[in-house]
Amino acid sequence: MSSLNNALPTGAQSAHAILMVDDEPQACKWFARLYGDEFVVWTAGGVDEALALLLARGDQVAVLLTDYSMPGRDGVELLSEVRRLYGHISRLLVSACADKAVAMAAVNRGHVEKILEKPLDEAVTRQALREALAGAQRRALDQALVDQRAATLRETLGFLAHEVTTPLATVRGYLAAMRERHHDAPEGGGGMARIEQHKPGDVLFMIEAAQRRADYAQSLVSTFVQTARDACRSDAPLSPLASDLVAAVRDEYPFDPGEASWLSCDLTADFRLPGRRDLLYLVLSTLVKNALLALRPALPDDPRVCIALGAAAPAPGLPEQSVIRVSDNGPGIVPEVLQRLTREPVTTRADAGGSGMGLVFCRRVMGSLGGTVDVRSMPGQGASVTLYFPPVEETRA
Known part of the structure; x- marks a missing residue:
């Protein structure tokens, strides 16, 4: 059993104990002594005692083995309660020949997964406990994965909502400005309304900027829609190439006028990415946005943002891993902020709507893929963020 436990994450390993329920104290002692060499065995003298133990430590119990005939509430009643309240626990019933009809009814109603007859055969019981423990841990693992995916989905959708809201807020601002400048056509003016310009080209600038941000918001939404479709297909596509991801961000990010010329890309050391494109697209877009925001307040003579693929x-x-590195030649990050980045929400742009969640989100996404994030900077010497990726097999099984 140790090899199975080592293969499971901590959440699944927490369900590990065998709970044996029998109203005869000697039977409980005998069971714990005989099977305690291989399993963690807990015992209870009746239904109420077992339910009290489960209330306190139910997440640690993997298998329930209960006698049928007990005074007061019987074993089938206990199994029914455990099935309702603790879905991960494997349920075994011990019965004498006289109880066989009741035991079979319990099987048919789904209260119990297996019946062991008295007196217990040691070899048969050990094998039944091994199989039940493995099944319980697999169910616990499945539930842990479902819970993890649900938490990741909630966090991702929240961050996506923020990323979409920001460009849409800019679009609303430009539209409100144009509405304020709108003038109805005067009577006899041929029905031609006009939008007042404060300086040459500023209306066209607002229209084009609004269009870029609307396109970017649409690209984020479209990416997630496509990912949802792919998740329902049995022939899911291979993981994307890093160069394709960089090209998508380069082509779809809503750069302000002139900013696209700051960006350079080195795609020579291409590699295949783990995970799906949507999260990694958000990660890389976030890093590019952070670099641009760092440069804007005090532009250097030659502003630069570089996305480079490589190995480090x-x-x-430690062995080298494939990396994507985003670097800029901006003002850099002060040490007291640098040491907190990626671990907690930190922002120096709260007045501009910054939440500090960007790098925290990036770290969580990379961690879910088995990768890491490293941030390096010196004040006055720019900053670089490196995404380290685990290796990906070239073909799917």
Whole structure:
């Protein structure tokens, strides 16, 4: 059983104990002594005692083994309650020959997964406990994965909502400005309304900027819609190439006028990415946005943002991993902020709507893929963020 436990994440390993329920104290002692060499065995002397133990430590119980005939509430009643309240627990019933009809009814109603006859055969019981424990841990693992995916989905959708809201707020601002400048056509003017310009070209600038941000918001939504469709297909496509991801961000990001010329890309060390495009697209877009925002307040003579594909070791002595590095030649990050980045929400742009969640989100996405995020900076010497990716097999099984 140790090899199975080592293969499971912590959440699934927490369900590990065998709970044996019998109203005969000697039977409980005998069971714990005989099977305690292989399993963690807890015992209870009746239904109420077992339910009290489960209320306190139910997440740690993997298998319930209960006698049928007990005074007061019987074993089938206990199994029914456990099925309702603790879906991950494997349920086994011990019965004598006289109880077989009741036991079979319990099987048919789904209260119990297996019946063991008295007196217990040690070899048969050990194998039944091994199989039940493995099944419970798999169910716990499945539920942990479902819970993790649900939490990731909630967090991702929240961050996506923020990323979509920001460009849409800009669009609304430009539309409100144009509405304020709108003038109805005067009587006899041929029905031609006009929008007043404060300086040459500023209306066209607002229209084009609004269009870029609307397109970017649409690209985010479209990416997630396509991912949802792919998730329902049995022939899901191979993981994307890093160069394709960089090209998508380069082509779809809503750069302000002139900003696109700041961006350079080195795609020579291409590699295949783990995970789906949607989250990684958000990650890379976030890093590009952060670099641009760092440059805008005090532009250097030659503003630069570089996206480079390559290979690097995350720490001395470790093997190299494929990386995407986003760097800029902006003002850099002060040490007290740098040491907190990626671990907690930190922003120096709260007045501009910054929440500080960008790098935290990036770290969580990379962590879910088995990768890491490293941020390096010196004040006055720009900053770089490196995404380290685990290797990806070239073909699917």
